[in-house]
Amino acid sequence: MSSYSAQIREEQHAVDRAYGRLDALRAQTRSRLSEVRAAGSHGSPTQRTERDSFATMYEDRLAQLRAVEDRLVFGRLDNKDGQRRYIGRIGLLDEDHEPILTDWRAEAARPFYEATPSHHGDIVMRRHITLHFRTVTGVEDEVLDVHSDHVGEASDNGTLTGEGALLASLSSRRTGKMTDIVATIQAEQDKIIRADLQGAVVVQGGPGTGKTAVALHRAAYLLYTHRRMLNNSGVLIIGPSNTFLRYIDQVLPSLGETGVVSRTIGDLLPGVEATAVDEPHVAALKGDRRMVRMIANAVTGRERIPANLPDITINGVRLTLRAEYIKNAINDARRTRQPHNKARETFVHSVIGQMRAQYVQQLDYTPERSELNEAQHQLYMNDKLRVTLNLAWLPMDARWLLDQLFAKPEQLRRFAPWLSDDEIAMLQRPKGSPLTRSDIPLLDEAMELLGPDPHEAARQAARDAARAEQEQYAKDTLSQNGIGSGIVSSQRLMEEMEGSGSDLLAQRAAADREWTYGHIVVDEAQELTAMDWHMLIRRCPSRSFTIVGDVAQTSALGGTRNWRTTMNQLFGPKHWSLNELTINYRNPKEVSNLACDFARGEGLYISTVNAVRSVPESVERHIVADHDALLRTVGEDTAALTRDFVIVNGTGRVAVIAPDDMLGEVRASVHKALRAALGDHDAQALIDQPDVDAQVSVCNAQYVKGLEYDAVVVVEPGAIESQAPSRAVAASDLYVDLTRPTQRLFIVRTTQDEQLLPM
Structure with missing residues (x-):
């Protein structure tokens, strides 16, 4: 053994x-x-x-x-x-x-x-x-x-x-x-972990400096120090991808019973799944803070006076729905400051009340209450009036609202007048298109302004009624067993009967869009847009955040490249602090120096001062004549690195990072080389591994964000740069690519690619 x-x-x-x-x-x-x-x-x-x-x-x-x-x-x-x-x-x-x-x-x-x-x-x-x-x-x-x-x-x-x-x-x-993350704490990290719960703590650090370790240890420290408060409200951890969240979840056992919810922005809304990704410029448009105003305009645009107002007859009395009734009712509903769908109840009640008053005025006698109640019931049931009230104050579902906006350019033009024609064309898409990750903050804003749609409200009422029935059964059970004085609550017994308990906090929080957390940890925070931040701050009214990231790694066009600019707008100058980590534990010094020199040459802000270890020959450059030779060399290099670092017990990771348009053929070449080097059986075992557990990954720059590997092969860096939406994003993407390995970095490219981007 x-x-x-x-x-x-x-x-x-x-x-x-x-x-x-x-x-x-x-x-x-x-x-x-x-x-x-x-x-x-x-x-x-x-x-x-x-x-x-x-x-x-x-x-x-x-x-x-x-x-x-x-x-x-x-x-x-x-x-x-x-x-x-x-x-x-x-x-x-x-x-x-x-x-x-x-x-x-x-x-x-x-x-x-x-x-x-x-x-x-x-x-x-x-x-x-x-x-x-x-x-x-x-x-x-x-x-x-x-x-x-x-x-x-x-x-x-x-x-x-x-x-x-x-x-x-x-x-x-x-x-x-x-180790998945550097889980040790140094002097420069101590003060960050022990910082007060109030306010936002921003941790800027280059690759491998332990930003994630600091964030998780800080969460553990806060949960220990402020146990009562955070056990009731929970902690939310936001990461860039589900792969990343799975990656860090292995080092969070100490948070297991404290109500920690781990999510990406894309799956933060319960029951909503974003299955698509927008083109970078479209994502930046949707991330603009002005989209809050667009959603608000789209909601209030459905609170209006219809062009045609009907006359209706109730008990032989002719009544006219007047524009002033609609206007008064709209004002009454808005004064409630309730979400649109909830305020509609006030709107309808106000219109019906004014129509009822008109009915009384038309009579030459004083009606009895029963007659008035009957007349009011007929008003509620009148088809013409119901249709008109829907046109005046339309009950809406948030997803339907968003679908209408992006399918109809005239609505975008009306509700977001600052958009140019080109931008409107970029946002436009067919009805019924799948939701994108960038839609989620907009959908959240619409849900906030609209409230539950009437159909969902009815379903929730049914669920509440069923739960009330269960609770009554629990009360009866307590009474029959002689422990019904109230010291043991029916709620407690019901949780016991359902097999639940204190661990339900995370489940309840994750299932409740309106849940507010005591603290939020945001990793790779530089990627968040203004709308993403708007969505998160809604979930933490105390504005207690741990925010970690690196502005040199920003690949989102709408992301952060200056913490002060973003944080001052979100929290105010006095309610956040900037802390910087400078020591690189992940990369060998040779890899770190190469990456930092490249990034500085591209004008990126680099905070890393030193890498703690040197690994001779940790960087290799392979330049080949043509595309076929490139694919062959990438396969051979990957197979060699797999032999060196990947072990059958599941340890060891190798990543091949390639341009998007080359992923298919690079993957095929790698698989062929693995079969030649390892044999069909062992190679197929690696090939069949799911993406989240893959020991040999062929992927793009976005996939590896926040992750680390024993060895990395970067393919055609010049092509990766040329496919990026901007030069700054290209530089950030390549900086990310170059800083993933803990042991070896291979750069494989053609002579033509070398001319595109000397490195």
């Missing part, structure tokens, strides 16, 4: 012990709860109250024990005396009250989040333990004391990772998979 396998086996014993104790506590708690329930409603009021109190306590304990099933254990701290402390989602003691597991929120667990090589106290090593259900699938060690024997032990065991590994091997060449 290998040393790494021995470490897995050792940790499995510790995890089995923790789960065994968890199961025993669950059984014990269930038994005690059953005893309390079996006592029924007999005894004095004091005795019943006491039983209710115990029932509540056992219900709470059961919910807590059930909520920690997933990833119960996720870490270990070793001190200089050789003592070990396991960290998990709950504190567990054995029958002799000796610790098995330390709650991540406890003071004793703080070093798991905060210890650094320069400030580690008596902690010499921090271990991350990865579980799949109850099985240990991986361990990674961060040696915090580089003079400790743990450095050699972890290196021999194949578990060494993190900054400890880097500091211990500055002059050596890393051969395995680098």
Whole structure:
């Protein structure tokens, strides 16, 4: 058995012990709860109250024990005396009250989040333990004391990772998979992590400087320090892609029970899926802050006085719908400041009220209330009046509104008069077109102004009625079992019956468009447009944000290239702080220098000062004569790098980054070379891997945003630049491409491509 396998086996014993104790506590708690329930409603009021109190306590304990099933254990701290402390989602003691597991929120667990090589106290090593259900699938060690024997032990065991590994091997060449993110904290990062919850903390840093690590550790710190508030409101993490969110989710076990929701902008709206991507210039237009005004204009444009107002007859009395009635009703509805569809109730009620008054005026007697009620009912049911009221105040669905806008250029011209004819033509698309990622903030704005459409409101009312019925059943159950005094709520029992509990926070938040979070973390924040930010700030009224990004990597035309300009508009000059990270842990010095020199030459702002390690021959340039030779060389280079870095146990990643119009033929060439080098069986196993788990990826610059690989092949950088929507975006895209590898960078190009872009 290998040393790494021995470490897995050792940790499995510790995890089995923790789960065994968890199961025993669950059984014990269930038994005690059953005893309390079996006592029924007999005894004095004091005795019943006491039983209710115990029932509540056992219900709470059961919910807590059930909520920690997933990833119960996720870490270990070793001190200089050789003592070990396991960290998990709950504190567990054995029958002799000796610790098995330390709650991540406890003071004793703080070093798991905060210890650094320069400030580690008596902690010499921090271990991350990865579980799949109850099985240990991986361990990674961060040696915090580089003079400790743990450095050699972890290196021999194949578990060494993190900054400890880097500091211990500055002059050596890393051969395995680098940790997903640099999860260690240095002095320049400490102040960011410990910054106050209020306001926006912006972290600017180049590739490999640990921006994501800082953001996640800060989230953990805030959840620990402000546990009560954030446990109730939750934390939202926004990333550039689902691949990226999956990538960082592996290092977030400490956030498992705290209501963390991970989303991209494109899937932030519950039940809405953006399946398309706009051309960059179109995305920039949709990201313009003035689109708020366009949506508002489109909504108010459906609040109007129709050209033709009908006469109707009620009980033989002829009534005229007058323009002033519509105008008054519109004013009445707008004064409610309710969303359009909700305010429509006031609008209709106001018109009907004025028509009813006209009915009374037409009579030569004072009608009884029953006659007035009947007349009013006929007004509500009159087809002519209903059609006219719909024309005057149209009930709308947000998606329908957006579909109408982009399908009808005259509407764009009317509701967004600042758009040029060319811009209108760019935005126009056929009815029923799939939603794009850039549509989502516009759709969110429309939903905010419109409120639920009437059909959805009816469905929600039905769901509410069904839930009320369930809650009544829960109340009856409590009463029948003698614990119905209210100490145990029907809501609590209903959650128990549904198999839910405290972990439902994230699900509830993700399913509720109007949910407001206590804190939002935004990664790759430089890519967000003004409309994206508008959407996010709505979800965090306290404006408590951790914002990480790099303005040198901005590829969105509507993104940020100057933090001060964007943040001052969003938060005001006094309510945000700019913090800069300068040390590159990811790339070898040779790769970092090449990338930084290129970016500076293109006029990008580069904040990285130094890379911490050197890997000789980590950069190779292969220049070939023609296209066929290019494809052959890319395949051969990829196969060679796969042999060097990809291991059958799932570790190791190689990326081939190519121009969009070459992806198909590059992929075919890579697959052919893999079969020749590895054999059909092993090559096919790699080829069949899903994109999110692919160890050999053929992709474009956008896909690799925020990710890292052991080795990267950049194909035809001049062509990649020429396909970008602007020179600044081209430079940013190539800067991203060049800074993905942790070990090796190959640049493969034709002589013609070299003339396009010297590098």
